[in-house]
Amino acid sequence: MKANELKFNDVDRLIVDNVEQDEFWVHRDLYRDPAVFELEMKYIFERNWVFVGLDSQAPNPNDYFTTWIGRQPIIVARDKQGKLGAFINSCAHKGARIAHHRDGNAKQWVCSYHGWAYDTAGQCIYIKDQDAGCYAEPFNKLDHNLKKVKFGQYRGFLFASLSDDVPPLDEHLGEAKKMLDLVWDQGPDGVEAIPGVSTYTYNANWKMQVENCIDAYHLTSCHPSFMNIVSRRKAGESRNTQVRSIDFNVMDVVKGGTACFPRGHAVIYATNPLESERGLFVHKDEVVARVGETKAKWMLATRNLTIYPNVQFAENASLQMRVIRPLAVDKTEMTIYCIGAKGESDAAREIRIRQYEDFFNTSGLATPDDTIAYEDCQFGFKAKKLEWLQGTARGITGNHRGSDDLSREIGIEPETGFMGPMGAWDETVYYGGYRAWKQFIKDGLEADGLL
Amino acid sequence: MTDLVRALAEASQVLYREAYYVDAQRWDEWLGLFTDDCEYWLPAWRGEHELTANPKREISLIYYATRAGLEDRVWRIRSGQSIASTPLPRTTHTVHNILVEDVADDSMTVLSTWTAHCFFHKLNASEVFFGDYRHSLRKTADGWQIARKYIVLKNDYVPTMLDIYNI
Secondary structure, three states, X not given: OOHHHOOHHHHHOOEEEEHHHOEEEEEXXXXXXXXXXHHHHHHHHOOOOEEEEEHHHOOOOOEEEEEEEOOEEEEEEEOOOOOEEEEEOOOOOOOOOOOOOOEEEOOEEEOOOOOOEEEOOOOEEEOOOOHHHOOOHHHHOOOOOOOEEEEEEEOOEEEEEOOOOOOOHHHHHOOHHHHHHHHHOOOOOOXXXXXXXXXXEEOOOHHHHHHHHOOOOOHHHHOHHHHHHHHHHHOOOOOOOOOOOOOOOOOOOOOEEEEEOHHHOEEEEEOOOOHHHOHXXXXXXXXXXXXXXXXXXXXXXXXEEEEOOOEEEEEXXXXXXXXXXXXXXXXXXXXXXXXXXXXXXHHHHHHHHHHHXXXXXXXXXXXXXXXXXHHHHHHXXXXXXXXXXXXXXXXHHHEEEOOOHHHHHHOOOOOEEEEEOOOOOOOHHHHHHHHHHHHHHHHHHHHOOOO | OHHHXXXXXXXXXXXXXXXXXXXXXXXXXXXXXEEEEEEEEEEOEOOOOOEOOOOOOOOEEEEEOOOHHHHHHHHHHHHOOOHHHOOOOEEEEEEEEEEEEOOOOOEEXXXXXXXXXXXXXXXXXXXXXXXXXXXXXXXXXXXXXXXXXXXXXXXXXXXXXXXXXXX
């Protein structure tokens, strides 16, 4: 069935949301149907706020970097006055790519093809041989500037939208802003992307990554090699002493929970009995003085946050920022960064870097086990004979509306949440993403008269 | 010329033997080529033409200050507990354009280029990774050993997997 033939009922039936009867099920077509993927790109990525970067990626006037909103290439640039904005990376004339480098500093861009020039606010400042061009009024009255896209910033987190018909960014982020604050406020001037980016692809649906970040259940079965290496180091069976990585084996004193926010954002969190192993611990006194004991405690704790649909801030083994770019229903591109407080000490930075490389990096001892697992799922999805998954049932008897003791301590008021024993490994944390998914697609189809 | 030819022959044998052990998945012998204190470093790219240079303040794809990090990876590969390592791809490494520098009786620097062809079974797909090596070799009681290996991966847009056997 082609994308423009899919009605809302076709996608609505893919998610059974009946928690009053203790049921919530998702259909495998969500992950494997190219027509569903088209709807997602159109209504979730290209008609919604998406994350585009950190302000540290373009700190000075005329700095820029290139990225994507869904399938559409953009430039994020700081103009000569220092104001950030974003526009499509395509010349108004014949469409050529304008910015040729991934990032840089430029007072203007001159299109390599026919010489049209643009400044870093996206304004067209020069049309080659314009006076001799025998142009007529229909051309002259056109807007020759680079196509601006809606741009917003929360703290140093940059977002953009291809559609103007989105709520204000503040409203889009909602309560999830408080989880972003627990990242940003780790440094007095916020956080920055540490040099050394990695980009990889995997052969599976983008939502596998969205869910994996907030998936506690896979830890002990997918990452036992990592957990056992950490144990071996502690026992002296491994000679590797350059990194003290997170010890997931220490769970008996940990308290954890999950929370869903409106518009698909979600988070899982757990207390950290081994604060001293975090890079941020080096600066704990300064952090406590600035944000207080409770917030500092949670900054040093485990928090994996998804800001729907395309960015994740995972803080457990280190602090990682993951940007998700769907390429096809069964292929996804990931760009990952280690992030850390601006101006942090050498000691803190070195700890977080070694920990990031050990666990989170593309070439680390944990991430590949996740991504191969996604590919294995996508392989399983080839079996059209199978329809429904069974991966959204854990935690359903502990799922509740609003906050609980733990989320109140963190300072958030979620839409729904879970607090329970270690070992529950809640899956109700996926519900918010699916509810938002339905809403975005429904709203989009309705706006297009295709409900 | 004789000194150069000798150094080149000896350096080549170390590099080819390293590739041979990796491709044959003879991990203990591969580890044995490295000194205990060897630095193994695969930096990340900062941008199009600049690599990260300070492993204490910038990210590397792999950075080990000693051989122990490689030992952890071999343990993981053998553990059967890593889905990404099961099954391992078939690999063929080629090392070429070998240049020797700073040749002394018990040390030398070796520059080379490399490719690693990998066949990933689950996808029935072949990928090739390529770049440069810079080895520091040291003559020990066990012969020439690798005291430092610096790897540049030129095509760092990674198709899922990146580990010690495809660099």
